[in-house]
Amino acid sequence: MSIRLMLADDQALVRGALAALLSLEEDLSVVCEVSRGDLVVAAAREHRPDVALLDIEMPGLDGIAATAALRRAVPSVRVLIVTTFGRPGYLRRGMEAGAHGFVVKDTPSRELADVVRRIASGLRVVDPALAAESLAAGVNPLTERETDVLRLARDGRTVADLAAGLSLSEGTVRNHLSAAIGKTSARTRAEAVRLAESRGWL
Incomplete structure (x- = not known):
């Protein structure tokens, strides 16, 4: 009996290549493909794959959030994350x-x-x-709030913008930024964002 697969990747070329290669195997069949993370659950409900191959960087929902949503909605589907980005933090979060x-x-x-x-x-x-x-890199030291603040800070927003976006006071946002800068051993907010991203923590 063949193993039913779903592919989720926003790059059509990569998705097509994966589908073609996996379909060459007699016991594997690709039953659906999606280009966005927020389409994963609906496609899984409709096509009932055995294994979902998910990319991490997708529009709508990233692969890690899509994994969590899929495991809640259709727990029978097993998830394989296939990514270009082998960041240790991604592995742990996935x-x-x-x-x-x-x-x-x-x-x-x-x-x-x-x-x-x-x-x-x-x-x-x-x-x-x-x-x-991942073992060498250790556990992500950032709290959930510090992670939220750094994620929003990626596009250079002011402290006031960050505070409004997270419904926090400006002082609280400054504290979270300061803690995140310390924990990433960065000198600036921009460097903290870059370092946290490179380790797969955001």
Whole structure:
């Protein structure tokens, strides 16, 4: 019996290549493709895939939020995150959201097909290099609020804008920014954002 797959990736070329490669395997069939994270749950409800292969950086909902939504809505679907960005923080957040596997996009197609089979059979599979990097990087030190503040600060908003956007006082926002700058060992707010992003914490 073939394993039913859903592909979610905003890059049509990547999605098409993945579909073509995986469809060459006799026991795998791609039953649906979506280009946005916010379409994942509806597509899974309609097509009932066994395994969903999700990219991280997608419009609508990123792959990590889409994983969490999918695990809540259709818990029978197993999730494999396939990403260009092998950031340690992404791996930890993806697994916390309920993903069953995490590999990078340059995984050879035969190996990827094998990972899909293993996940469909109930195993968890993580790219070993990423797992080692994630352990070395340690746990994300930022609180949820500090993460929210840094996310909003990405586009250079003022403290007043951040305070309004998060319904906090300007003093509280300054405290969160100061804590985040300290925890990332950054010198400025912009550097804190860049460092947190590069570690997959945002």
